[in-house]
Structures are given as C-alpha cells and as structure tokens.
Amino acid sequence: MREIVSLARDLIRFDTTSSERAAAEYVAERLAGAGFDPVYLEPEPGRGNVIVRLEGEDPGRGALLVHGHLDVVPADAADWSVPPFEGEIRDGYLWGRGAIDMKHMVAMSLAVATRFKRDGVRPPRDVVFAFLADEENGGINGAGWLVEHHPELFDGVTEAISEVGGFSYTVRDGVRAYLVETAEKGAMWLRLKVRGTAGHGSMVHTDSAVAKLVAALTRLERHRFPVTLTPPVREFLEGVAELTGVPFDPDDPEAAVARLGSLSRMIGATLRDTANATMLRAGDTPNVVPWAAEATVDGRMLPGRERAFERELAAVLGPGVEMDFDTLPPVQTTFDGRLVDAMADAVAAEDPGSRLLPYMLSAGTDAKSFQRLGIRHFGFAPLRLPPELDFTALFHGVDERVTLDGLEFGERVLERLLRTC
Known part of the structure; x- marks a missing residue:
C-alpha cells in the first residue's frame, strides 16, 4: 500500500x-x-x-x-x-x-x-x-x-x-479545470427569540411565540436575496465559458450556473446571500403554550454584503423577533502572483492541458x-x-x-x- x-x-x-x-x-x-x-x-x-x-x-x-x-x-x-x-x-x-x-x-x-x-x-x-x-x-x-x-x-x-x-471539474470530455478557492462567504450564526403569552394548551391563543416564530422563519425561507456577481464568481463562469464554448451572459449568471451539473449546488450558493434555519427550541411539555420560542439560523453573506445582509434579515424577520448573532468575516483575494x-x-x-480557475466557496x-x-x-x-x-x-x-x-x-x-x- x-x-x-x-x-x-x-x-x-x-x-x-x-x-x-x-x-x-x-x-x-x-x-x-x-x-x-x-x-x-x-x-x-x-x-x-x-x-x-x-x-x-x-x-x-x-x-x-x-x-x-x-x-x-x-x-x-x-x-x-x-x-x-x-x-x-x-x-x-x-x-x-x-x-x-x-x-x-x-x-x-x-x-x-x-x-x-x-x-x-x-x-x-x-x-x-x-x-x-x-x-x-x-x-x-x-x-x-x-x-x-x-x-x-x-x-x-x-x-x-x-x-x-x-x-x-470535468468541463467536457478530456478537459478538466481545477478550482482554486480565492474567496469564501462570511458566516453569521443567528440566535432568534420570539416572546408570546404562555398558557394552557387547551385554550384559544392569539399570541403564540411558536406561531410567530414559525411565521418569521417561513418568510425567511421564501425570501431570495439579490443576485450579486462578485469578481471570483465572474472569473470562474467566464473561464468555464471559454473551455466549453458556451457564451456567458453576465446579466443571467443563474443560467450559466444551471449548466454546471452537480457543481451548481455550491457555485449557485455564491450568487447570493443565504439564510437557513437549522435548530428550533420551544416548550417543555405538550399541554403548555410556551412564553418563548427560539431558533438558530445559519446565514452566509457575500464579501461586501455584511451590513446589507444584516439589515435585510431584520426586515424579512419583522418586528418582535429578537436577533443576536456571531459572525466570521468573508475572505477574498485576487487570482494572481507567483504562488498561483x-x-x-x-x-x-x-x-497537461488542464486549467486553473478561481472560485468562491459558499x-x-x-x-x-x-x-x-x-x-x-x-x-x-x-x-x-x-x-x-x-x-x-x-x-x-x-x-x-x-x-x-x-x-x-x-x-x-x-x-x-x-x-x-
């Protein structure tokens, strides 16, 4: 071996x-x-x-x-x-x-x-x-x-x-590109909390913390952050276009990403910010409507979008959702130099015949x-x-x-x- x-x-x-x-x-x-x-x-x-x-x-x-x-x-x-x-x-x-x-x-x-x-x-x-x-x-x-x-x-x-x-990444038969990460999205791990009125589970409730939190998360799930074409993603898609001969339209990067096969999952996530609910917690017993409900959201933002991402999140989640978070910054460099x-x-x-292409990690x-x-x-x-x-x-x-x-x-x-x- x-x-x-x-x-x-x-x-x-x-x-x-x-x-x-x-x-x-x-x-x-x-x-x-x-x-x-x-x-x-x-x-x-x-x-x-x-x-x-x-x-x-x-x-x-x-x-x-x-x-x-x-x-x-x-x-x-x-x-x-x-x-x-x-x-x-x-x-x-x-x-x-x-x-x-x-x-x-x-x-x-x-x-x-x-x-x-x-x-x-x-x-x-x-x-x-x-x-x-x-x-x-x-x-x-x-x-x-x-x-x-x-x-x-x-x-x-x-x-x-x-x-x-x-x-x-096999672009076409016998032609491979090797992807080099030159950027990665920032991370924002959010802790959301919604307060309501506690009470017996058998009663009629109009101020349920659970219901309000679920409504906020549903809005977040349906929301799509704006497409933003960053330099490393543009360079990658232009490079693929050169290797395949299929033109790249910078006004429609999603169409280019859709042609990438299984790689589209990762590259597609670098066209926009994302926010996905990952954890939920509320209540301790089945017959009590809890006074609070909590969720954790994994947010990822493009370089330069940190403040805009935070503002957009707050607007989508709406009033009454308390938002606390930890962040890790985006990373970005240029694709040049002796090391490259x-x-x-x-x-x-x-x-032989392969080519290096820069890309952004989601x-x-x-x-x-x-x-x-x-x-x-x-x-x-x-x-x-x-x-x-x-x-x-x-x-x-x-x-x-x-x-x-x-x-x-x-x-x-x-x-x-x-x-x-």
Whole structure:
C-alpha cells in the first residue's frame, strides 16, 4: 500500500468528532520521527494542534502556511454503506468520515513534510505545516485560538493553502479545470427569540411565540436575496465559458450556473446571500403554550454584503423577533502572483492541458482566522476526480470517500508545488 494511502487510512481510523488528541499525537510522532521538533498545543483537553516549520532556501521571503484540520463532523454508521471510521478500501476508493474533509490533505501534507525533512529538501521559502483542531466549530480551539494566543508560530507567513480547492471539474470530455478557492462567504450564526403569552394548551391563543416564530422563519425561507456577481464568481463562469464554448451572459449568471451539473449546488450558493434555519427550541411539555420560542439560523453573506445582509434579515424577520448573532468575516483575494503560477505549473505537469480557475466557496474555513494575521489565502488541496463523482455532496455527507488515484495525484502535485513555491 502506498504511504499516502496508509497515512490517510490511519487518520480516518481516528474518530476525531470531539477530540483530535490521538490523531494529533500520531501526526506529531510522525513528524518527530522525520527530524522535526513539533509544537503540540491543547487549548482544551483533547483538542490537539501540531505545528512545525521547514526551513527554506530564502528565509527572507514570506513563508507559506500549509494547514489542515484534524476534526470531522459526526457520522451515523447506520446511514453508511461502510463503517465510517474504519478506512475501508473498496472499488478504488478510500472510504470514511474525513476522507475529503479533510484528512486527504492532512495525509498529503504529512507525507511531503516528512519526506522533505528526511531527505534534506529545502523549499524555496520557509513552509509552516499546521495540523489543527476544531475547524468545524469555527476554530475556537484551533486556528482562532492559535492566532489569538500564539501568533509567533506564524511569523513571516504571507500566504497559505488549505481546503476547499485544487479539485478537478470535468468541463467536457478530456478537459478538466481545477478550482482554486480565492474567496469564501462570511458566516453569521443567528440566535432568534420570539416572546408570546404562555398558557394552557387547551385554550384559544392569539399570541403564540411558536406561531410567530414559525411565521418569521417561513418568510425567511421564501425570501431570495439579490443576485450579486462578485469578481471570483465572474472569473470562474467566464473561464468555464471559454473551455466549453458556451457564451456567458453576465446579466443571467443563474443560467450559466444551471449548466454546471452537480457543481451548481455550491457555485449557485455564491450568487447570493443565504439564510437557513437549522435548530428550533420551544416548550417543555405538550399541554403548555410556551412564553418563548427560539431558533438558530445559519446565514452566509457575500464579501461586501455584511451590513446589507444584516439589515435585510431584520426586515424579512419583522418586528418582535429578537436577533443576536456571531459572525466570521468573508475572505477574498485576487487570482494572481507567483504562488498561483506555481500551482498552475504543478497541476499541468501531472494533467497537461488542464486549467486553473478561481472560485468562491459558499462555506467557510480556517482562512477566516488566519486572515487576521494578514495572510493571503488560497484553497488548494489537489485532487483529480472522476467526472461521475458528485464531489460536493460528500462534504458532511454519507459515504464520504476519495479515490486512491486522486490521493496519489494530489501528493505529487503538492510536492511539486512546495519544491517551486
């Protein structure tokens, strides 16, 4: 079994739903065995982070951060075709929770870092490798905590790569584009509360907190935020148009997105802000109308839309809905520079005739924390995917898996990139 497959399989076998310690210790041991002196930090018991720095030929150049998170979202084994934490190999795939979100990139980074250290390879500039906790919860015990309490670990870092990008999209037969994340929507997690009049469930009620909250959420569900064509989305759709020969009409971007197949789910969500109710809570017993009802809403807004999004939400929800929220900012950079050129060269060496395209991620990553240090971020975790695979459905989905060929391809591309970055 190839080392990269073995590493990814080992990592999947650690259930890191609520604790990364075992996986982090495994990573630290591998790094130490190659000659690194890993920094291991736990903001809270069990939430492990590992950081090492590989010295480059020119320490005066800005360093590159390569980061990946060790934690995963829960997986109910009853829903899966295979046990989600056994790392089963079947039909040319490695199956398991975290296979693409994002233990494949963790394995690739670990493989390249240890090989470079053992072989005495010095990349063009310093490379910081960070294996992080708690990304799925906003990095409270991972990237966010490290940026707040140990920014010195990232001294001199000017650019970073991580999830979600570098994966292929088959535009037409034999022609692949590799998507590089240059932007991601901001996040606003809202806590809504509506108050009403409590009373016996058998009576007639005209001031029900539950009914008022449901009405507000129904208005939100039916509302559509305005289509806003941002630079990375425009660049992506124009690039696809060039590769397919199908013209792109900037006045009707939704038509272009509709032609993207399964990718339209993710790209479509970057045409506008979104807000989806995710949690509800009201009452303690079936025969009491409660005095209050609460809901949680996952809001995502485009860069530059933060204030407008907040105002529009308040208007749609209406009076009487108390609104409290936490936010994580959008991320955005331009698609240019020496690092982008190195990405393109590394991919082209393994997949001649392919092309890199920028895009915006509808979700969020640890880039939101690292941008506080002025670090320019790109989503680039390289994978060549079979055209029939619905890749975006695997994120937090059932039967998450990654092709063995894709893992090996990604490792080769990452190694090429870090030798030339």
